[in-house]
Amino acid sequence: MLPEDIQDLILAILLLVIIVVVGSLFPGFGISLLTYQGVDLHDEGDILLLNYVRTETGSGHISDLIAFAEYDSEKFSQLQAATRQIFDFYIGGRDLRDYIVKVKYPEQDYKTVYFKSGREDALIDIYGKDSMVNEWKYEIKIPSVNKGIIEIEMEIKDE
Amino acid sequence: MNKKGAVFAILTVIIMFGIVIGARIYKSQITKEEKFEDIGKIPGTVMTFAFMEEESKLFIQKIVEYSSFNALRKLGDDGGILNEQSCERINGHVVWKGDCFFSDNLQENFFGRFKSLFEDYVKGYGLDKISADWRIDENNNFIVEIKDIIELKDENLRYGFELDTKYNLDYDFSDYNKILSKANDCIRDEEDKGVTRNNLFESCKNDKDYTWGIKVEGKYVLFDVSKSYKNLGNVIVKFAMPYNQ
Numbered sequence: 030m031l032p033e034d035i036q037d038l039i040l041a042i043l044l045l046v047i048i049v050v051v052g053s054l055f056p057g058f059g060i061s062l063l064t065y066q067g068v069d070l071h072d073e074g075d076i077l078l079l080n081y082v083r084t085e086t087g088s089g090h091i092s093d094l095i096a097f098a099e100y101d102s103e104k105f106s107q108l109q110a111a112t113r114q115i116f117d118f119y120i121g122g123r124d125l126r127d128y129i130v131k132v133k134y135p136e137q138d139y140k141t142v143y144f145k146s147g148r149e150d151a152l153i154d155i156y157g158k159d160s161m162v163n164e165w166k167y168e169i170k171i172p173s174v175n176k177g178i179i180e181i182e183m184e185i186k187d188e
Numbered sequence: 189m190n191k192k193g194a195v196f197a198i199l200t201v202i203i204m205f206g207i208v209i210g211a212r213i214y215k216s217q218i219t220k221e222e223k224f225e226d227i228g229k230i231p232g233t234v235m236t237f238a239f240m241e242e243e244s245k246l247f248i249q250k251i252v253e254y255s256s257f258n259a260l261r262k263l264g265d266d267g268g269i270l271n272e273q274s275c276e277r278i279n280g281h282v283v284w285k286g287d288c289f290f291s292d293n294l295q296e297n298f299f300g301r302f303k304s305l306f307e308d309y310v311k312g313y314g315l316d317k318i319s320a321d322w323r324i325d326e327n328n329n330f331i332v333e334i335k336d337i338i339e340l341k342d343e344n345l346r347y348g349f350e351l352d353t354k355y356n357l358d359y360d361f362s363d364y365n366k367i368l369s370k371a372n373d374c375i376r377d378e379e380d381k382g383v384t385r386n387n388l389f390e391s392c393k394n395d396k397d398y399t400w401g402i403k404v405e406g407k408y409v410l411f412d413v414s415k416s417y418k419n420l421g422n423v424i425v426k427f428a429m430p431y432n433q
């Protein structure tokens with residue numbers, strides 16, 4: 030190989046390295062294509078609610094726990110504790126918006142299962158039906174053991 | 189490197205830089221103009237349908253379970269007689285005598301009640317009629333089968349999915365015969381006591397297979413015989429039998 034060819038080869042390799050380095054520094058190219066995004070309650074509210082209802086706990090499926098808690102306050106307390114654990118696991122501190130999980134049994138008013146506020150100074154009115162304004166709503170229906178339909182609702186306060 | 193080669197190489201690098209930066213700027217503009225969630229009407233509706241499919245499947249699975257439990261309870265409340273059968277009742281307990289006994293085909297009798305409850309749930313949820321059937325499998329289990337195609341509709345879009353739910357009833361309908369036999373024995377034992385009769389029906393109350401609630405009312409004994417069903421609660425067979433005081 031001639032000395033000029035070796036010089037050309039070194040220069041070509043250097044140019045290639047420069048192109049790769051410059052390309053990878055721009056977001057959207059190369060290494061920066063891999064990005065992490067946390068749970069977005071607005072995008073995933075439906076799936077989150079469905080997974081919650083299907084979750085298996087020490088006291089049975091959440092859907093069964095909800096159904097059996099219709100006339101059983103002890104079961105309802107179990108449901109509240111299990112719901113807190115599940116939502117803290119799914120969301121934790123990754124989303125700072127206020128959200129509330131409620132159930133409506135046939136011929137009964139809404140009952141709050143869980144309320145979480147991302148703000149320390151939030152007014153926690155967990156039994157207030159209209160405690161959240163400008164909220165996003167997600168809903169899922171399961172049957173009541175006796176008759177009728179139970180509505181499970183999740184409301185997320187908009188930013 | 190000769191002069192021409194050097195100029196060509198530098199030009200190539202400049203063009204490459206230009207393409208990379210240009211593509212990046214173009215991509216940023218597209219991202220700003222179009223929001224990520226705006227995926228168009230049809231894909232958005234399909235995603236909603238896919239979610240509804242999962243929700244509906246969960247709902248159907250639960251109503252099969254709850255309808256089965258409630259049908260067993262209704263059958264027990266009616267002492268196992270046919271749905272439209274007219275029989276004498278004492279305090280809501282069907283008197284087991286003459287033609288008024290639990291039916292020969294308790295499975296079909298159960299399933300008639302199941303279907304009615306199941307259809308009420310389906311209607312309440314807003315779905316079209318779903319077909320249900322039952323069979324005895326190779327292990328002699330009573331299986332409730334839901335096989336149907338569910339179709340969801342939007343303005344211009346139709347979305348179908350197949351239901352294939354199987355539910356093992358886990359209830360022994362021969363319990364009715366066992367209960368009748370035990371009730372007859374208990375009444376006979378009590379009648380045989382003669383003057384020492386105390387209406388305690390000890391052999392029934394000490395039974396380990398079922399929990400017996402027994403009450404004498406005039407010429408009849410009222411029985412509430414219960415057994416737990418899965419984790420859902422108790423199934424109680426209610427009936428009355430003639431009793432010589």
